[in-house]
Amino acid sequence: MRGRPAGGILAGYVPGSSWLHRAPLWGKFLGVVAAGAASCFLLDWKASGAVLLVLVAAWGSARLGWRRLAGSGRLMLPLCAVLGAFQWWQLGPATAARIVLNLLVCFVAAGLLTATVPLRELLDAVARLAHPLRRWGADPERFALALAIMLRSIPVLAASFDEVGDAARARGLERSVRARALPVVLSAVAYGRRTGEALAARGLADGD
Amino acid sequence: MSRIELDGVTVAVSLEDRPDKVVLDGVSATLTERRVGIIGANGSGKSTLLRLLNGLVEPTAGTVSIGGMDTVRDGRAVRRQVGFVFTDPLSQLVMPTGREDVELSLRRSHRSRSERAAAAQSVLDRFGLGTLADQSVYELSGGERQLMALAAVLAVDPEVLVLDEPSTLLDLRNRDLLRRTVSGLDQQVIFSTHDLELALDAERVLVVDGGRIAFDGSPAAGVAYYRELCGLPARPRA
Amino acid sequence: MSQKTAPHGQGISRPRRTWDAQSLALVAVFAALIAVSAIVPGIPVGSFGVPITLQTLAVVLTALVLGGTRAAAAVGLYLIVAFAGLPIFSGGRAGLQILAGGSAGYVVSFLVGAYVLGVLAELVIRRFAAARRVLWFFIASLLVSVVIIHGFGVLGMMINLKLSWNAAFVADLAYYPGDILKDLVAAVAASAVHRAFPDVLVRRVKRA
Structure with missing residues (x-):
């Protein structure tokens, strides 16, 4: 990607x-x-x-x-x-x-x-809103982490949409929803797993 | 150097509707050298071997220990001591900018925000990344990204560093930069690679084939062994 | 190399207080996938070349791949970021404005629909062998599309646009053909994902 x-x-x-x-x-x-x-x-x-x-x-x-x-x-x-x-x-x-x-x-x-x-400030405010919910299991730090991963995944997935679209066109499959959607989802899952693995390797999801 | 011990380690992955696939088969080794290289074909089990070292993969049978700590029982402590750098830095850098990513690594080790910022700055400066720290990680070159990932992992000062095919995605110049950076590190480094030149930087080389350690010895002999295994002459023609 | 799975053998079972790193990353990446699918241009389908947008497809897929709780979390994360102002609602819109318009009902329905469909997907995986999952995934997503997504959609138009039930229902009808196609693609794609990554949901459910 x-x-x-x-x-x-x-x-x-x-x-x-x-x-x-x-x-x-x-x-x-x-x-x-x-x-x-x-x-x-x-x-x-x-x-x-x-x-x-x-x-x-x-x-x-x-x-x-x-x-x-x-x-x-x-x-x-x-x-x-x-x-x-x-x-x-x-x-x-x-x-x-x-x-x-x-x-x-x-x-x-x-x-x-x-x-x-600014977006950052709004999201920080949302994360702060989660603080009082801590006692019911909400975890603002994990929320912030998920947010960061989501924001940085958007350009990666957008690029993968483009690439898959090009590949489908090259094979004359540009009208096939399946040929356009399936590779994107598979690469999204693979990307999510690699990211999860990296989080685990760095001990970032171990909790306190 | 930490004493890394693998004792009779078998890793089997269970597949739906099919018999289990054995990825590593009774591997035992004791690693105490400063630089250990692991080479082997795709699917030989070398990535799994590396992932065992910080508990990402748990052995189906046998034990793995780092400096006396079991990777399953003391998983969290092991992960603090063993840094892991993946082939693709884009799946490793989770924050939008390098600085935020380094600070994320430091989030447990420093109490205050300003302490963390200072520690992050010093790590970034050490790798010459100070000016790139606030750029989106997408705008960095492959080599810069790989260095940024390395910096984020080294920020917490692990004793052992595991690198999974660190030079696969790099061009020649960036590969050279990586080699020089790694050779300057104090940490014990265990790395896997297809890059036989990089393998020669090690003090000891393991060749993994079909889930077993097929060769264990000096880098030059290991590379020659691996070339023959792949059906190539032991030495490249000049 | 792609041994991605940590084998779960020999009674190694650690108590998991919260989600593992894997789930956290998947939730974030699928939230990003929903976001990207809302902003990429639609795919022209069939001989009419009517473009269909991919957003509902992404939501249905998220549910079928991640299961109830994690799918709802992914949609929730997407909604929070979009409400906060990132232009990731369809057509590049953003902000709380969306709740004022005609698509408010659809937006809300994604959250409920993702959860319900995710729970159904877990059920399908527990009950049926891989070969028959496509059919049941399709039936489940069709059910959820019609009852929940279109139900909330019609309701949203009635409340926000003060349309009568009849008028809202007719306005909503236009989306049916596209959605049936999307449900079919989602079912095929999701079962491919489960074959490629059996421990994304299958093993979690079967171990539970």
Whole structure:
């Protein structure tokens, strides 16, 4: 398996030092949860629209880039259009607007969190969350280890997908799901076993 | 040097629907030399022999001990004393960067984070890897990766170092770098190889064939024996 | 050289407090496999050349190869990292936003589905000889796909997009042909993996 640098893999985070970047992580997390809840409680499309405007303003004030917002919005656009049209036909324009706007509220709120916290920090926070669970058998250190192995396996497996794809094409099998999937899985298992063996050899999985 | 003892070691792998496959068959040896090379064909059992040395493979019959410690009973202590470097450093380096990987090795031996960082830095500097430590391990060359894996294993100061075909994936220049690095180590080194030049660096050579030790003696005689075993003239033509 | 197995003979049985290194590494590598399969381009299938994405295939395979607990852990690890912002949801999406959209139900179903299918896979291995496993793997994954993955998927669309049961069901139908094919490939591939690496799951289950 040949390696290659994993490009754009940290695409979520936008570096910066705005008030939103400096805001505590738990605060931002609560914000996302609140936005999720809002989609159930906001029953007027005008209220939903106002919340969405506030969130978009927050995005602007944190200098996260309008192009990024538009870019991720483009992913949502077809869904919103189809959904809006369908619900308009079923339930009328006001309800359709409310449903679509609430969807966008959740989307932008979650985007605000992932754009202002670096991935490492988020994952560290998740590992810290596991600490109180220790007494029920959770092991933050092993979790961190599994996380590290997963992140560094992604480029290895992506390369193996490429290689297998090339090999299948060379044999004229590019449309065979089996010829494309099986070698990847076999090499993934072999790679996992080699990694496990290396962990065991270094005594890293021995526990305390 | 630690006294490495294999006493009547048999390793059999049980296969579904088929009779067990005997990988090593009653192997006994006592290794006390500073550099021991193990050569043999693919599937001869030499990898299994190496994996016995730090408890990765447990003997089906017989015992293996390192400095008096049994590899099964005292597995954890043995693994702390015997460092193992695999052929492919990419399956060995588990963290995204070399520095994190070295620090991972040190996680048990140092109390504080700053102590660990300092110890990691000194190991990396010793191998001339200081400037590469924060790069993704993917961006390193094969030789640099192999050195990084070596550094991560040596960070905890094992007494014995086991290298499984360390030069197989390296080009000529990197292979030379590896040879020089290994020859400068204080540790007892046991390595397997197909690289007969590397084998000549050892003080003692074992040739493994069909799960048994077929030859045990000086490197030059061992290499000649192995060449004949493969149907080649004992000495390469100049 | 590939003697990868530590033989378990002569009553050597050490108490295992937690997962061994092997399992830890496999869980992490399969989490990475699910991630990679979500972001590589789909495979064009048959004469229509409709691309099918590989993500559900990867989830089903993970369950069939690793068994219940470890498969659920692998999917859980994947979800945590994706929620935290690594763009590894299908189409290169990331973050908690996914829970707002139409695919939320499918995402959640992966966790439940992987666990249930993994448990079923252990059962199949205990009950049937290698030759008949492909068939039973296929039946089990079909069952889990239809009941759990599509069930949660429809539910997700009803909750998030406020669709009626009928509308959601019709929207979901489009995925059926691809999924049946994927289940078949997964069953064949998984039984090949178990033949190539008999102690990944088979020996664990049989010893238990």
